Amino acid sequence: MTECSNGEIRDLLPDLLHQRLDAAERARVEQHVAMCNACSEELALLRDLCSTIRRAPAIDAAAIVAAIPAYRAPVRRSWGGWRAAAAIAAVAIGGTSITLVNREHAVAPSIPIASGPRAESTTVGTIDPRVMPSPSRQTSPNVVPPPTPSAPVAQAVADGAEPAALAVTAGALGDLSDRELSTLLDEIESLDALPSEDVEGASSLAGSISLENAR
Amino acid sequence: MTDVALSTDERTDLDLIARWKAGDQRAATLLVERHAAALARFASSVGAKSDVDEVVQDTFVRAFASIDSFRGESSLRTWLFTIARRLLLDRRRSERRRGEQVEVQDSDVSTEYDALDAVVADETQQRLMKAMAKLTPTQREVFTLRVGEGMSYKEIAESVDTTEGAARVHYHNAMRAIKEFLDD
Numbered sequence: 001m002t003e004c005s006n007g008e009i010r011d012l013l014p015d016l017l018h019q020r021l022d023a024a025e026r027a028r029v030e031q032h033v034a035m036c037n038a039c040s041e042e043l044a045l046l047r048d049l050c051s052t053i054r055r056a057p058a059i060d061a062a063a064i065v066a067a068i069p070a071y072r073a074p075v076r077r078s079w080g081g082w083r084a085a086a087a088i089a090a091v092a093i094g095g096t097s098i099t100l101v102n103r104e105h106a107v108a109p110s111i112p113i114a115s116g117p118r119a120e121s122t123t124v125g126t127i128d129p130r131v132m133p134s135p136s137r138q139t140s141p142n143v144v145p146p147p148t149p150s151a152p153v154a155q156a157v158a159d160g161a162e163p164a165a166l167a168v169t170a171g172a173l174g175d176l177s178d179r180e181l182s183t184l185l186d187e188i189e190s191l192d193a194l195p196s197e198d199v200e201g202a203s204s205l206a207g208s209i210s211l212e213n214a215r
Numbered sequence: 216m217t218d219v220a221l222s223t224d225e226r227t228d229l230d231l232i233a234r235w236k237a238g239d240q241r242a243a244t245l246l247v248e249r250h251a252a253a254l255a256r257f258a259s260s261v262g263a264k265s266d267v268d269e270v271v272q273d274t275f276v277r278a279f280a281s282i283d284s285f286r287g288e289s290s291l292r293t294w295l296f297t298i299a300r301r302l303l304l305d306r307r308r309s310e311r312r313r314g315e316q317v318e319v320q321d322s323d324v325s326t327e328y329d330a331l332d333a334v335v336a337d338e339t340q341q342r343l344m345k346a347m348a349k350l351t352p353t354q355r356e357v358f359t360l361r362v363g364e365g366m367s368y369k370e371i372a373e374s375v376d377t378t379e380g381a382a383r384v385h386y387h388n389a390m391r392a393i394k395e396f397l398d399d
Contacts, residue, residue, distance in 0.1 A: 001394045018365025052340040053363030059251040
């Protein structure tokens with residue numbers, strides 16, 4: 001089967017077959033086909049192929065219609081709804097931030113690390129209610145104060161962090177000298193005590209709340 | 216191209232959609248009757264076997280369930296073909312996960328057109344079907360829509376998620392392959 005070199009006309013043969021050409025274009029293509037054996041043959045082949053393709057299995061339209069659900073208009077959320085969602089998201093984010101800030105502050109005064117031999121025998125990170133600190137309680141430098149669980153600090157000690165650098169006696173922060181306080185803060189910063197997972201979790205929580213309300 | 220006729224079809228579809236939204240179930244019937252046969256042809260031509268009915272029904276159910284996402288940027292039929300094609304792809308993937316043979320292979324010609332075999336007894340048409348079965352899946356999709364439905368390359372590109380240029384190349388390659396098969 002030969003092929004006409006006029007690609008433009010061949011491109012339009014399916015449109016001629018389906019009567020999708022305007023009058024002028026149709027006349028032009030038909031005129032070409034009348035003089036071109038290759039295009040005439042191709043048009044006949046297309047007609048047979050179309051006939052073959054269009055012989056499809058019968059479809060039960062009634063069964064399809066019966067399966068179609070009734071129309072439900074989409075629920076449009078008012079601007080008030082969006083504002084409420086935004087407010088909830090803001091509260092969630094703000095609350096999470098406050099919690100994190102408080103947690104950061106809570107870590108600083110409760111790091112229960114002491115230097116000296118007794119520190120080695122103390123399990124850091126175990127809470128013993130009998131020795132829980134109170135603001136009025138004074139402890140000796142060698143007494144390990146009741147620890148608040150702090151995995152990073154425990155890890156630092158376990159990793160052989162310099163005890164002297166981390167040495168902090170328990171008690172109010174006001175009891176510390178400026179130098180001790182400065183040392184403590186430096187060490188806390190170097191420990192990366194803020195769990196990043198919590199921050200991510202908080203943001204994703206806020207995001208999910210926002211999305212949930214946006215729906 | 217007779218865009219006027221096409222626009223009339225599109226207007227009719229949009230009018231029927233509006234009537235169905237307003238509660239006219241007869242409009243849904245008319246929409247199904249207007250497009251079901253074309254969808255069945257497409258589904259059976261591009262690989263659906265005994266599940267042509269299911270594919271067509273699922274296509275309409277999905278389309279009507281999400282009719283508000285149809286914005287009339289393409290014709291309703293083009294949109295329906297897009298949904299049907301995605302359903303067919305999903306079915307192929309799930310069948311593949313189940314370990315069934317789903318890829319359209321050249322050696323699969325004898326089973327590829329089961330749905331059409333029952334209704335096409337003519338020897339010439341059987342030969343044409345075998346010629347089309349030699350095409351790649353994409354060539355067959357494009358060729359079916361171009362020759363069977365008379366869709367423009369633009370509409371085909373939207374339906375099969377390709378470009379107009381690629382659709383044109385697929386069509387001409389398919390036509391050449393069919394001629395070569397018939398000449399052998």
